[in-house]
Amino acid sequence: MTDAAAVLRESRHRLEDSLRQIVKLLDKHRLVETMVDRDRASPRHDLIESLVHRQHLVELQLKLRSLHPADIAYVLEALPPDDRLLIWRQIQDDRGGEVLLEVSDAVRDALIEVLERPALVRVLGQLDADDLAELAEAVPEEVLAEVSQTLTARDRDWLQTTMAYPEDRVGHLMSQDVLTVRESQRVEQVLWLLRGRDDLPPNTDSLFVVDARHQFRGVLPLRALLLNDPQVRVADLMLTDPVVFGVRDAAADAARAFERYDLVSAPAINERGKLVGRLTVDAVMDYIREESEEDALNMAGLRGDEDLFAPIWHSARNRWLWLSVNLCTAFIASRVIGLFEETISQLVALATLMPIVAGIGGNSGNQTTALVVRGLALGEIRPENTWHLACKELGVGLLNGLVWGATVGLFAYALYWNGPLGLVMAAAMLLNLLLAALVGVAIPLTLHRLGRDPALGSSVLLTFITDGMGFFIFLGLATVFLP
Amino acid sequence: MTDAAAVLRESRHRLEDSLRQIVKLLDKHRLVETMVDRDRASPRHDLIESLVHRQHLVELQLKLRSLHPADIAYVLEALPPDDRLLIWRQIQDDRGGEVLLEVSDAVRDALIEVLERPALVRVLGQLDADDLAELAEAVPEEVLAEVSQTLTARDRDWLQTTMAYPEDRVGHLMSQDVLTVRESQRVEQVLWLLRGRDDLPPNTDSLFVVDARHQFRGVLPLRALLLNDPQVRVADLMLTDPVVFGVRDAAADAARAFERYDLVSAPAINERGKLVGRLTVDAVMDYIREESEEDALNMAGLRGDEDLFAPIWHSARNRWLWLSVNLCTAFIASRVIGLFEETISQLVALATLMPIVAGIGGNSGNQTTALVVRGLALGEIRPENTWHLACKELGVGLLNGLVWGATVGLFAYALYWNGPLGLVMAAAMLLNLLLAALVGVAIPLTLHRLGRDPALGSSVLLTFITDGMGFFIFLGLATVFLP
Numbered sequence: 001m002t003d004a005a006a007v008l009r010e011s012r013h014r015l016e017d018s019l020r021q022i023v024k025l026l027d028k029h030r031l032v033e034t035m036v037d038r039d040r041a042s043p044r045h046d047l048i049e050s051l052v053h054r055q056h057l058v059e060l061q062l063k064l065r066s067l068h069p070a071d072i073a074y075v076l077e078a079l080p081p082d083d084r085l086l087i088w089r090q091i092q093d094d095r096g097g098e099v100l101l102e103v104s105d106a107v108r109d110a111l112i113e114v115l116e117r118p119a120l121v122r123v124l125g126q127l128d129a130d131d132l133a134e135l136a137e138a139v140p141e142e143v144l145a146e147v148s149q150t151l152t153a154r155d156r157d158w159l160q161t162t163m164a165y166p167e168d169r170v171g172h173l174m175s176q177d178v179l180t181v182r183e184s185q186r187v188e189q190v191l192w193l194l195r196g197r198d199d200l201p202p203n204t205d206s207l208f209v210v211d212a213r214h215q216f217r218g219v220l221p222l223r224a225l226l227l228n229d230p231q232v233r234v235a236d237l238m239l240t241d242p243v244v245f246g247v248r249d250a251a252a253d254a255a256r257a258f259e260r261y262d263l264v265s266a267p268a269i270n271e272r273g274k275l276v277g278r279l280t281v282d283a284v285m286d287y288i289r290e291e292s293e294e295d296a297l298n299m300a301g302l303r304g305d306e307d308l309f310a311p312i313w314h315s316a317r318n319r320w321l322w323l324s325v326n327l328c329t330a331f332i333a334s335r336v337i338g339l340f341e342e343t344i345s346q347l348v349a350l351a352t353l354m355p356i357v358a359g360i361g362g363n364s365g366n367q368t369t370a371l372v373v374r375g376l377a378l379g380e381i382r383p384e385n386t387w388h389l390a391c392k393e394l395g396v397g398l399l400n401g402l403v404w405g406a407t408v409g410l411f412a413y414a415l416y417w418n419g420p421l422g423l424v425m426a427a428a429m430l431l432n433l434l435l436a437a438l439v440g441v442a443i444p445l446t447l448h449r450l451g452r453d454p455a456l457g458s459s460v461l462l463t464f465i466t467d468g469m470g471f472f473i474f475l476g477l478a479t480v481f482l483p
Numbered sequence: 484m485t486d487a488a489a490v491l492r493e494s495r496h497r498l499e500d501s502l503r504q505i506v507k508l509l510d511k512h513r514l515v516e517t518m519v520d521r522d523r524a525s526p527r528h529d530l531i532e533s534l535v536h537r538q539h540l541v542e543l544q545l546k547l548r549s550l551h552p553a554d555i556a557y558v559l560e561a562l563p564p565d566d567r568l569l570i571w572r573q574i575q576d577d578r579g580g581e582v583l584l585e586v587s588d589a590v591r592d593a594l595i596e597v598l599e600r601p602a603l604v605r606v607l608g609q610l611d612a613d614d615l616a617e618l619a620e621a622v623p624e625e626v627l628a629e630v631s632q633t634l635t636a637r638d639r640d641w642l643q644t645t646m647a648y649p650e651d652r653v654g655h656l657m658s659q660d661v662l663t664v665r666e667s668q669r670v671e672q673v674l675w676l677l678r679g680r681d682d683l684p685p686n687t688d689s690l691f692v693v694d695a696r697h698q699f700r701g702v703l704p705l706r707a708l709l710l711n712d713p714q715v716r717v718a719d720l721m722l723t724d725p726v727v728f729g730v731r732d733a734a735a736d737a738a739r740a741f742e743r744y745d746l747v748s749a750p751a752i753n754e755r756g757k758l759v760g761r762l763t764v765d766a767v768m769d770y771i772r773e774e775s776e777e778d779a780l781n782m783a784g785l786r787g788d789e790d791l792f793a794p795i796w797h798s799a800r801n802r803w804l805w806l807s808v809n810l811c812t813a814f815i816a817s818r819v820i821g822l823f824e825e826t827i828s829q830l831v832a833l834a835t836l837m838p839i840v841a842g843i844g845g846n847s848g849n850q851t852t853a854l855v856v857r858g859l860a861l862g863e864i865r866p867e868n869t870w871h872l873a874c875k876e877l878g879v880g881l882l883n884g885l886v887w888g889a890t891v892g893l894f895a896y897a898l899y900w901n902g903p904l905g906l907v908m909a910a911a912m913l914l915n916l917l918l919a920a921l922v923g924v925a926i927p928l929t930l931h932r933l934g935r936d937p938a939l940g941s942s943v944l945l946t947f948i949t950d951g952m953g954f955f956i957f958l959g960l961a962t963v964f965l966p
Contacts, residue, residue: 259772288768292771322846341834344827363806366783380791396799403799
């Protein structure tokens with residue numbers, strides 16, 4: 001009998017405890033290795049090494065065996081590369097496939113990289129067609145072909161079908177394990193069929209009703225089976241207008257529908273109305289989490305997924321794309337300042353003040369962009385209300401421009417006791433904030449209309465414009481109006 | 484009989500079509516209003532107005548009645564404030580409560596604001612205790628007290644219990660509708676009990692097993708009821724080590740567990756092991772989405788939730804906190820430059836080049852911060868590996884510093900044919916990138932250790948240091964080493 005309070009403590013701290021224990025075992029393991037290394041001259045060296053090694057590894061394996069694959073994935077992600085590979089070697093033959101499904105993309109790539117081809121084929125051989133489809137992009141094509149030879153013809157077909165859809169489509173996320181019934185069946189018959197199975201696929205909250213041509217007809221919630229008389233027909237219990245997804249529907253739209261209508265599973269059908277698969281809430285949650293993380297990293301100028309403990313060289317390369325874009329924009333902004341070196345040499349205060357104009361403009365524009373990116377993601381921004389939105393943001397820019405323009409104008413005046421300089425500063429601030437509002441709305445909308453991710457790169461582009469134009473406006477006004 | 488292909492098209496475009504239709508109806512409504520206004524002198528004015536108004540409003544009401552509350556919420560969020568209130572007035576008495584549950588926090592506040600107290604009490608009266616708890620924070624205390632008078636004693640208790648937990652705890656997210664069974668019961672008895680109900684609570688994939696003292700014993704999956712013989716006992720089917728949450732567990736941890744173990748529902752128990760509620764995947768998904776959106780807005784310097792169509796005054800105020808922080812940091816960075824006005828007046832090129840050093844440093848540091856923030860959110864960063872992480876980021880900073888330092892150094896040299904200037908530029912770049920790496924790791928870790936959200940404000944703080952120190956390093960080196 002389990003003690004409930006113990007269960008609670010257990011599940012709260014289980015994961016952290018496991019990680020701590022594993023780190024301790026790894027430390028012992030390393031310590032032994034160092035000692036044995038020092039002792040290499042001794043004849044007993046090999047014996048000691050194999051004995052203590054074996055002892056710690058057995059302990060480690062026992063610990064790992066008690067963990068859920070998702071927990072092993074967590075442990076792997078939290079460990080530096082060397083330790084990670086040590087753990088990976090302990091589990092790869094046993095549960096490597098399941099673990100690969102759970103780790104982040106970057107760590108997955110690193111784990112696959114260290115496997116020789118035969119080992120990789122063995123690991124992938126542990127998986128079914130749905131899971132293979134999920135890993136397909138991370139695996140070399142020949143390996144995938146070799147593994148798929150071991151699948152049944154049906155599974156091989158399925159693998160090819162789902163892989164044919166891009167990653168952001170329902171067809172790529174759906175799974176194959178669909179339970180179907182017919183309209184003419186009675187509850188009793190359905191229950192009898194279910195009892196013939198060992199288990200139901202995970203996240204099964206309903207069965208799907210199809211006709212003889214496998215055309216989708218409706219959804220039969222499991223609860224209907226539990227709550228109704230065994231003699232009732234499926235046709236009388238099924239829902240005929242459930243939420244249904246087409247295989248080519250955007251995964252992001254499907255994810256929003258799952259949130260909106262609180263779905264657990266939903267049918268995926270092809271262009272001709274045939275039921276082909278099933279979308280489940282766990283796949284949708286993973287999709288949402290991955291997307292939101294990728295967005296957060298993208299906005300900071302990192303490509304897709306970066307492993308926290310990747311080798312330095314990997315990490316550096318991952319950041320170069322955006323850093324070099326940023327460098328180009330910085331060079332251009334710098335040349336804008338270069339145009340006004342003459343003016344600056346006459347009044348060095350301008351050099352001191354110009355970063356303020358550019359910085360506040362960039363910040364304010366980024367606020368607008370973040371709002372617009374979210375509005376686009378939620379589908380709240382539409383052709384009819386774009387104009388209203390732009391006017392509102394310009395209004396905010398105007399208000400902020402007056403308030404903050406006056407503030408920085410006074411600051412400049414107080415510092416240099418120079419009235420015209422204060423006025424130029426205030427005017428430049430106002431103009432740059434208006435520009436930031438306009439560009440902050442325009443950039444994500446344009447990227448969106450071009451079919452790009454509006455979050456990706458919008459911050460770099462925006463900062464480029466608010467910096468470059470901020471310098472230009474401020475120094476230009478100074479050149480014209482200051483004596 | 485439904486045609487499946489039609490169902491597909493329907494569900495794909497239903498929402499957008501609905502929104503378009505509603506916008507059209509609103510346009511007609513406005514057009515009529517304008518015409519009637521112009522015609523105000525005519526005696527037929529009142530008659531026309533009431534007739535056409537009524538016609539369009541009836542059409543609008545019909546359309547709205549056909550929509551799911553979540554869809555009405557979507558429509559409300561996509562409309563400017565005036566139209567939004569027009570729609571809200573049509574539905575508030577009927578389904579206002581459900582819609583309030585679905586809209587974003589900012590829009591919810593706006594909708595509640597326009598309701599007089601009696602109307603608000605009516606709207607909230609449509610909800611049960613779980614839903615009321617969700618809205619509790621948005622509603623004035625007296626109103627909530629008045630509404631809770633209409634609840635049963637049990638519901639009132641529940642409302643007080645859940646509201647007592649902070650928003651980021653499991654106790655706040657859990658719901659009351661728990662189905663419990665006893666270990667001694669047989670499948671047959673459980674099925675008989677279920678058939679006595681009209682329906683099951685949403686997202687019910689399992690029943691919870693408790694003892695006579697309502698201590699939690701285990702979980703009985705619904706599938707076990709379907710797959711097993713009616714004579715088997717619950718004790719033999721129930722899972723005794725399911726994932727269980729304590730009411731004081733962090734909601735973020737619970738969300739990760741739902742993702743990790745693909746849960747649909749899970750029991751919530753109190754400190755003494757009593758089953759008190761149920762956490763479901765829909766509440767968890769909403770939580771994840773809200774958190775990730777809030778993080779994205781926070782990182783851009785916006786407080787919590789901002790309504791896309793909020794009045795200008797509201798929006799401007801929402802952005803002032805971070806803009807004013809940013810202004811202070813910009814002033815300080817500007818004063819750092821001020822220290823070196825003497826140096827700049829001798830070589831104006833310094834003013835042209837200094838934003839490059841500061842900008843690239845900020846960008847690179849933000850990349851590091853974004854990674855560390857994600858690592859903290861996923862629990863991958865731990866005391867044992869922090870040192871490893873810092874070293875790795877310093878390594879990346881060193882590598883990037885050498886590469887980009889050389890690049891900008893050459894750029895400066897090529898522009899001004901000034902060798903020492905190029906060297907100073909390269910050295911400043913290298914030092915600032917090393918600093919950015921160090922600070923990029925340290926800031927989110929420090930915020931985290933202080934119990935703050937590591938995303939909130941880390942970007943502003945980081946940019947402050949990379950700007951200020953970037954200027955200081957570059958201009959300082961120039962003062963010392965340039966003739």
